[in-house]
Amino acid sequence: MIKTYRKTATIEAEQFDGSDEMIIRYQIGVSYGGYVEDKPSYLFTINTLEGQMSLKVGDWIATGVKDEHWAIADDVFKASYVEVSK
Numbered sequence: 001m002i003k004t005y006r007k008t009a010t011i012e013a014e015q016f017d018g019s020d021e022m023i024i025r026y027q028i029g030v031s032y033g034g035y036v037e038d039k040p041s042y043l044f045t046i047n048t049l050e051g052q053m054s055l056k057v058g059d060w061i062a063t064g065v066k067d068e069h070w071a072i073a074d075d076v077f078k079a080s081y082v083e084v085s086k
Contacts, residue, residue, distance in 0.1 A: 010084060011062045013077065016044070018057040026061055026069055046071055 016022060023030060026046055033041035044055040048070045055061070060077040062070050072080070 009065050011064055011081070013060045013062045013072070013081065015074070016055055016057055016059050016061050016071075018042075018044070022061075028055060 014022070016028075022028065023044075029045040029047075029052065031043045031045075033043040035041060044057075045052040046055045046061065046069055047053075049068050053071050055071040056073075058074050060072045060074065062072055062077075064070070
């Protein structure tokens with residue numbers, strides 16, 4: 001029988017802005033992606049427990065209970081998470 005579950009763990013999350021500071025802090029991989037509208041484009045990846053994951057500026061970087069990180073698209077993040085008071 002299928003049952004319904006919900007997550008009970010809280011996460012910390014920060015919206016990725018493409019800054020060097022965040023790239024260093026989260027050890028984000030950066031590669032050149034060519035030009036888009038005459039401007040250089042970059043591809044970002046973040047290491048997760050399951051391997052590398054693509055990351056875009058505006059996505060959220062989540063940190064779990066074991067200090068693991070993963071990317072969450074902005075629209076999915078906003079539909080799935082609400083900020084809690086500390």
